[in-house]
Amino acid sequence: MDLALLLEWIIKGFVLTLILLGGFAYLTLYERRALARIQARIGPNRAGPFGLLQPIADAVKLIFKEELTPALADKLLFLLAPVLTVVPAVVITAVVPWGVKPFTLFGRTITPYIADINVGVLYIMAVASIAVYGIVLAGWSSNNKYAMMGGLRSSAQMISYELTLGLSFVSAILLANSMRMIDIVEAQKTAWFVLLQPIGTGIFLIATLAEVNRAPFDMPEAEQELTAGYHTEYSGMKFALLFMAEYTKMIAISAIGATLFFGGYREFWFLSNTIFSVDKTPWLGPFYIFLKIVILLFGMIWVRATYPRIRYDRLMAFGWKLLLPVSLALVFITAVGIILKDQVNPNLIWVIPALSILVGLFAVGMIDHVLRRKDNARR
Numbered sequence: 001m002d003l004a005l006l007l008e009w010i011i012k013g014f015v016l017t018l019i020l021l022g023g024f025a026y027l028t029l030y031e032r033r034a035l036a037r038i039q040a041r042i043g044p045n046r047a048g049p050f051g052l053l054q055p056i057a058d059a060v061k062l063i064f065k066e067e068l069t070p071a072l073a074d075k076l077l078f079l080l081a082p083v084l085t086v087v088p089a090v091v092i093t094a095v096v097p098w099g100v101k102p103f104t105l106f107g108r109t110i111t112p113y114i115a116d117i118n119v120g121v122l123y124i125m126a127v128a129s130i131a132v133y134g135i136v137l138a139g140w141s142s143n144n145k146y147a148m149m150g151g152l153r154s155s156a157q158m159i160s161y162e163l164t165l166g167l168s169f170v171s172a173i174l175l176a177n178s179m180r181m182i183d184i185v186e187a188q189k190t191a192w193f194v195l196l197q198p199i200g201t202g203i204f205l206i207a208t209l210a211e212v213n214r215a216p217f218d219m220p221e222a223e224q225e226l227t228a229g230y231h232t233e234y235s236g237m238k239f240a241l242l243f244m245a246e247y248t249k250m251i252a253i254s255a256i257g258a259t260l261f262f263g264g265y266r267e268f269w270f271l272s273n274t275i276f277s278v279d280k281t282p283w284l285g286p287f288y289i290f291l292k293i294v295i296l297l298f299g300m301i302w303v304r305a306t307y308p309r310i311r312y313d314r315l316m317a318f319g320w321k322l323l324l325p326v327s328l329a330l331v332f333i334t335a336v337g338i339i340l341k342d343q344v345n346p347n348l349i350w351v352i353p354a355l356s357i358l359v360g361l362f363a364v365g366m367i368d369h370v371l372r373r374k375d376n377a378r379r
Contacts, residue, residue, distance in 0.1 A: 004108065012114050017090055024247040025055035030294075031301050038305040059240070067236035070143055077141035082234070082241035085134030089248040092127040095120035096255045097182050099265050099285035100278045112265075112285065113182075120181040121169050124256055128165070128211065131249065132158040135213075138242065139230035150229030153219045153312065160319035161210035161217075167327035168204035171197045171334045172260040185264035192269060194261045196352050199360040200330045201261045203323055205299070208257065210319065212249045215304040219312055250300060251293065258292035265289045326363050330356055 139151020
């Protein structure tokens, strides 16, 4: 390892961090304007033209807001918890490829990603697993019963949905025959994995909502039950860091989802072999993945505006009794479809989406059956 390579990593990491922080600031504005549009309101429009300076106004407010630390809190962990929450949200994007071809800058070849490791998916799963520590420590160190309950809920929710999330990764790994993120993107050159495994993609999107504590899975910060959950005792910049971690994780998980199931930096499949293909116009790669991230983020916002928070016991039952068995079935179907494609006929790859949709319909039917049975029992 030479000094130039180390400097390149530092600069690329710094630039990516700045992009994520800027994205977090304007994601809050994007969410507020989208929610306002859905709810027939105007939304923030006072700070700057079209409300574009609202994130800066919010940042100034939080910087000058008084910071309070509970007298009986664990001071060290209370201070470190927000940092431990933010860091995994940022470093998880290190293996996400943002483009297809390296470019030359100052006589040096620069790759459009920070790290290209052959177990990129494993790295993502490992970093995603440790992100919950900051939330648990924030709740425990506050010496507050509501905050502690929020931290415990977060850990239980992470354990429940991490298994489903990992199994949804397995489908993409099997289809690409690789854990390297660039290989997964290039394997989607002819067909995105969302077409081959639509139910698996849906389960991935549901599990990520639970992983980042977004509605309707925002149990760790349920204000009707826990005041504010794990960040009840936080204010000022410490609260801003916890807030920033949630929105940065939204961007990171959308980038990962776009890479695994929606072609990543590659063009839409119907634009292959045209001037809009990244093979012929490489600089379009970052634009394509940015567009997909924006669409996936809008999906998260839309879900928040549409569905109410579900009861905690049903949240756990949904993860363990439905998503986990369905995910296992989808992994089996994907493996069988790949074997049939390799050993019988390449067109049999389309057995995977057909059987997956049947499994998804069966799962929906079982949910309907259980809900109707409970409704009849009440009568």
